[in-house]
Amino acid sequence: MQALVFRGGRVQVVNDYPDPQQKGDDVLIKVRRAGICATDLEIMRGYMDFTGVLGHEFVGEVLKGPKELMGKRVVGEINCVCGRCDMCQSGLSSHCRQRQVIGIAGHDGVFAEKVVLPRRNVHVLPDAVDDDRAVFVELLAAAYQIIKQAPIEPRAKVIVVGDGRLGLLTLQVLAQAAAPTNKVVLLGKHADKLMFAEKRGIQGILLEEMLLKPEWDIVIDCTGCAAGFTTACKLVRPRGRLVLKSTFAAGGDAVDLSPLVVNEVTVIGSRCGPFIDAINALAAEKVVTNGLITSRFKLADGAAALEKAAQSDQIKVVLDIA
Amino acid sequence: MQALVFRGGRVQVVNDYPDPQQKGDDVLIKVRRAGICATDLEIMRGYMDFTGVLGHEFVGEVLKGPKELMGKRVVGEINCVCGRCDMCQSGLSSHCRQRQVIGIAGHDGVFAEKVVLPRRNVHVLPDAVDDDRAVFVELLAAAYQIIKQAPIEPRAKVIVVGDGRLGLLTLQVLAQAAAPTNKVVLLGKHADKLMFAEKRGIQGILLEEMLLKPEWDIVIDCTGCAAGFTTACKLVRPRGRLVLKSTFAAGGDAVDLSPLVVNEVTVIGSRCGPFIDAINALAAEKVVTNGLITSRFKLADGAAALEKAAQSDQIKVVLDIA
Numbered sequence: 001m002q003a004l005v006f007r008g009g010r011v012q013v014v015n016d017y018p019d020p021q022q023k024g025d026d027v028l029i030k031v032r033r034a035g036i037c038a039t040d041l042e043i044m045r046g047y048m049d050f051t052g053v054l055g056h057e058f059v060g061e062v063l064k065g066p067k068e069l070m071g072k073r074v075v076g077e078i079n080c081v082c083g084r085c086d087m088c089q090s091g092l093s094s095h096c097r098q099r100q101v102i103g104i105a106g107h108d109g110v111f112a113e114k115v116v117l118p119r120r121n122v123h124v125l126p127d128a129v130d131d132d133r134a135v136f137v138e139l140l141a142a143a144y145q146i147i148k149q150a151p152i153e154p155r156a157k158v159i160v161v162g163d164g165r166l167g168l169l170t171l172q173v174l175a176q177a178a179a180p181t182n183k184v185v186l187l188g189k190h191a192d193k194l195m196f197a198e199k200r201g202i203q204g205i206l207l208e209e210m211l212l213k214p215e216w217d218i219v220i221d222c223t224g225c226a227a228g229f230t231t232a233c234k235l236v237r238p239r240g241r242l243v244l245k246s247t248f249a250a251g252g253d254a255v256d257l258s259p260l261v262v263n264e265v266t267v268i269g270s271r272c273g274p275f276i277d278a279i280n281a282l283a284a285e286k287v288v289t290n291g292l293i294t295s296r297f298k299l300a301d302g303a304a305a306l307e308k309a310a311q312s313d314q315i316k317v318v319l320d321i322a
Numbered sequence: 323m324q325a326l327v328f329r330g331g332r333v334q335v336v337n338d339y340p341d342p343q344q345k346g347d348d349v350l351i352k353v354r355r356a357g358i359c360a361t362d363l364e365i366m367r368g369y370m371d372f373t374g375v376l377g378h379e380f381v382g383e384v385l386k387g388p389k390e391l392m393g394k395r396v397v398g399e400i401n402c403v404c405g406r407c408d409m410c411q412s413g414l415s416s417h418c419r420q421r422q423v424i425g426i427a428g429h430d431g432v433f434a435e436k437v438v439l440p441r442r443n444v445h446v447l448p449d450a451v452d453d454d455r456a457v458f459v460e461l462l463a464a465a466y467q468i469i470k471q472a473p474i475e476p477r478a479k480v481i482v483v484g485d486g487r488l489g490l491l492t493l494q495v496l497a498q499a500a501a502p503t504n505k506v507v508l509l510g511k512h513a514d515k516l517m518f519a520e521k522r523g524i525q526g527i528l529l530e531e532m533l534l535k536p537e538w539d540i541v542i543d544c545t546g547c548a549a550g551f552t553t554a555c556k557l558v559r560p561r562g563r564l565v566l567k568s569t570f571a572a573g574g575d576a577v578d579l580s581p582l583v584v585n586e587v588t589v590i591g592s593r594c595g596p597f598i599d600a601i602n603a604l605a606a607e608k609v610v611t612n613g614l615i616t617s618r619f620k621l622a623d624g625a626a627a628l629e630k631a632a633q634s635d636q637i638k639v640v641l642d643i644a
Contacts, residue, residue: 047580087560092560092561095560095561095585095586149586229579237413238409238417239414239417244579244582245581245583246583247579247580247583247584255577255579257551257566257577257591258369258569260566260589260591261566261567261569261592261593262569262570262591262593263417263591264417264471264590264591264592264593265589265591266588266589266590266591267582267588267589268584268586268588269579269581269582269583269584269586269587269588269589270583270586270591271583271584271586305360
């Protein structure tokens with residue numbers, strides 16, 4: 001099959017990549033569309049030492065699997081877990097000690113014509129969630145994880161730092177979860193992206209116009225870079241909470257952690273979230289993704305797609321695979 | 323008066339430093355003994371951009387103040403607060419927006435013959451807490467803050483990273499707070515310092531002999547350096563808690579924060595704590611400090627004392643002032 005493969009430190013389209021092999025209760029899925037995520041770009045900089053087919057955000061169609069799934073349009077959770085380790089046994093299977101993560105750790109990803117996933121990872125999509133929405137399920141699930149880990153108290157002031165893909169979804173999740181006494185604001189660098197928030201009744205502020213004072217109860221760092229984390233640290237009030245969503249490869253700029261100690265801030269690392277919440281929100285149009293796909297490429301042009309996704313004017317770049 | 327002053331990027335003993343001026347309800351205190359802390363050394367590397375008399379750990383004797391304090395042996399809290407800002411009004415006065423911090427920010431410190439402090443900062447010592455114990459009150463209070471911010475659940479495994487001053491006090495606080503189902507361990511680099519833990523029935527492990535696996539429920543970073551924080555990140559289990567105690571100046575080694583996101587760790591910044599708890603514990607000998615003072619200097623030799631305190635074989639270096 002055709003696949004976009006990262007190996008030897010470079011990305012290439014391989015036309016004769018071996019088809020994925022079904023094991024156990026694996027489901028074989030034909031990938032229809034896939035989204036490029038910041039993590040894919042970080043992997044290309046060495047994050048996780050991954051080698052193989054890139055990609056983990058996708059929508060596809062079941063080719064082989066249990067009867068009730070055959071031919072269905074599906075999305076898939078990215079952690080392939082053992083079900084037996086201490087984490088799995090304590091209800092934290094996304095932290096499985098033996099996990100493989102599609103396109104990230106030990107398991108080929110979705111920038112390919114086909115992918116296999118364990119049955120338990122597969123979610124059938126309702127018709128209301130079309131393919132262009134479905135490629136956002138994984139990322140939106142990660143946004144829902146924020147309000148599970150850092151519930152918003154009455155009167156709390158909440159600021160999302162970073163107006164990229166994740167920021168624009170997170171914002172909508174927070175706005176929904178917020179009470180009338182809450183304040184939710186987006187801080188970003190791009191006037192056009194902030195407009196997306198404004199259209200949804202949420203205030204957007206340009207970084208260059210923002211007074212960086214430690215007065216926000218909850219700060220969500222969706223920037224994916226050390227500079228963004230430093231900005232977030234300057235915004236969180238003493239004893240406030242900073243939710244850290246984005247992973248960045250080691251060896252970047254030095255991060256000064258002393259404000260976290262001085263202000264006794266709680267930093268909450270946050271990763272994958274509940275697919276069901278994301279699918280339901282998209283189906284009910286509680287979260288909108290219109291306008292977030294800024295470029296489309298064929299799988300054969302995957303290398304160009306990854307380059308495009310690294311440009312700051314892009315929001316979501318997708319690969320149309322089948 | 324004589325004072326150890328940091329200005330122009332260097333430390334010097336000044337023999338004609340102006341006496342501190344009492345304002346409002348300030349208490350004038352003759353400093354008897356003072357302790358050198360990691361923060362003092364960080365300030366000499368540029369932390370907080372502080373200029374003035376260094377030092378914040380001390381025991382002294384009241385020279386001028388309200389009648390009930392006259393001649394009493396006292397210790398003092400380091401945050402001088404306004405009582406009116408949003409933080410003070412919400413019970414978080416140690417985070418006062420207008421605070422001055424003795425020897426750290428905007429207020430001369432205690433490496434001097436005299437110091438002034440607001441009345442509310444001053445605590446009278448019981449006789450059971452002699453001067454050599456009293457110099458540990460401020461640091462021990464910071465250790466008590468840990469169990470306020472990160473209570474130890476039944477069966478939790480707790481590890482203290484760093485066998486310096488703070489680590490050896492923190493360890494004793496945790497051991498007291500722990501239930502029989504808990505495990506408390508000290509990780510350090512110095513066999514002689516680990517022995518201090520072993521003598522108190524607490525397991526000490528040399529860093530070079532430790533398997534760095536993410537299996538600890540609560541990790542307390544008392545190392546004060548980026549390398550220590552990185553070690554702490556490797557030890558905390560998925561969804562575990564990492565208490566960050568030590569401030570280090572910016573511009574050091576790059577810190578890789580991605581494990582915090584991947585493992586959804588909660589990092590809890592922790593600073594000053596309750597003096598009362600520390601004084602009571604020392605008075606009741608629930609926390610012992612015997613053997614922790616490793617060198618003594620006169621104030622006139624303060625520069626040499628600071629150099630000594632930076633050596634890794636030292637635990638607590640004190641200045642005998644009066």
